[in-house]
Amino acid sequence: MSSESEISANFWGDMPEEEYYASQGVRNTKSYFDTPNGKLFTQSFLPLDLPVKASVYMTHGYGSDTGWLFQKICINYATWGYAVFAADILGHGRSDGIRCYLGDMEKVAATSLSFFKSVRTSESYRHLPAFLFGESMGGATSMLVYFQSEPELWTGLIFSAPLFVMPENMKPSKVRLFLYGLLFGMADTWATMPDNKMVGKAIKDPEKLKIIASNPRRYTGPPRVGTMRELARVCQYIQDNFSKVTAPFLTVHGTADGVTCPTSSKLLYEKASSEDKALKLYEGMYHSLIQGEPDENANLVLKDMREWIDERVERYGPSKS
Known part of the structure; x- marks a missing residue:
């Protein structure tokens, strides 16, 4: 018998x-996808015994990857009859790039889009509805993917605690960025920004916090200079372009989120041009709604997501002739 102190190969x-x-x-399948910006590690999660209703393209949050606990989201969607595709974004997990360096988010998004689009436009999935899903910083990445896509590529968008507004305690100091800027970009990849220990503020269930913290691929170093500079820029860019969102969307947020403020979801809901839009706020829930809340809370969020996506597939899917 192995002792509990030994690290398991997988979260389960x-x-x-x-x-x-x-x-x-x-x-589940795993593979690498070649792009001009480096290799992406990608995964698919397909239902074993159900017909596929639509495809969903998922993007994880900062410091995370598509494995470990994030795949619980992927697995849930697959059990509802969805073909799920996910990629470790550049600089994360098993993809290429400097660890957790996000100096050019447009490039990061374009790299993920190249993989998503190759599947979305393939013979198997081009005729089915398709949805983008983004959690936390993956919400910002998914929004950039959406902005870079042809208007009709995505049937709908799903955001879980997205990062569209930088909380005050996360905003990089302008003085610090200015001083690093004097180094003419040499400091951009330095891991020297203040670390606010976000993971403890994201996870409510202490047992799940232990599991998440044991992810061998999770980035635990201080944030890099260019990453914080770029996240601040991208949040402002997304806020300035909320009105360009026309696709149906669902955005969900916990009211006690200590990492990304619920204002992110509220502003998207208020300013997006979409005619079909939904906002759900969960009283007292933290940031990590599916991976980090007690099961009864996580199941409530999943139930709401399932009802929303099933209804959109029914509404916008191929005509039932």
Whole structure:
């Protein structure tokens, strides 16, 4: 028997991966996708015994990856009959790039889009509805992917605690950025910005916090100069362009989110031009709504997401002739 202090190979323990996915009713594949900006590590989660209703393209948050606990979201969607595709964004997980360096978010988004689009326009999925899903900073990345896409590419958007507004305690000091800026970009990749220990503010369930903290691919160093500069710029850019959002969307946020403020979701809801839009706020919930809340809370969020996406597939899917 291995002691509990030993690190498991996976968040669920030492059960072989294929067995675990099969036990969840899902088939998982892993591969690398070549782009001009480097290789992306990608995963798919497909329902084992259900017809595919639509495809969903998922983007994880800062310092995270598509494995470990994030895949719980992917697996849930697959069990509802969705083909789920996810990529570790540049600089994260098993993808290329300097660890957690996001100096050019437009490039990061374009790189993920090149993978998503290759699947979305393939023979298997081009005729089915398609949705973008972004969690936390992945919400900002997904929004940039949406802005870079042809208008009709995506049927709808789903955001979980998205980062569209920088909370005051996350905003990089202008003085600090100015001083680093005097180094003519040499400091851009330095991991020297203040670290606000966000993970403890994101996860409510202490047992889930332990599991998330044990992810061997999670970035735990201080934020890089260019990353904080760029996140501040991108948040402002997205706010300035909320009115360009016309696709149906659902955005969800916990009212006790200590990482991304609920204002992000509220402003999107108020300013987007979409005719079909939904905002759900969960009283007292933290940042990580599906991975970090007690099961009964996470299941409530998942239920709302499932009802929303199922209804949109019914409403906007291929005509039932």
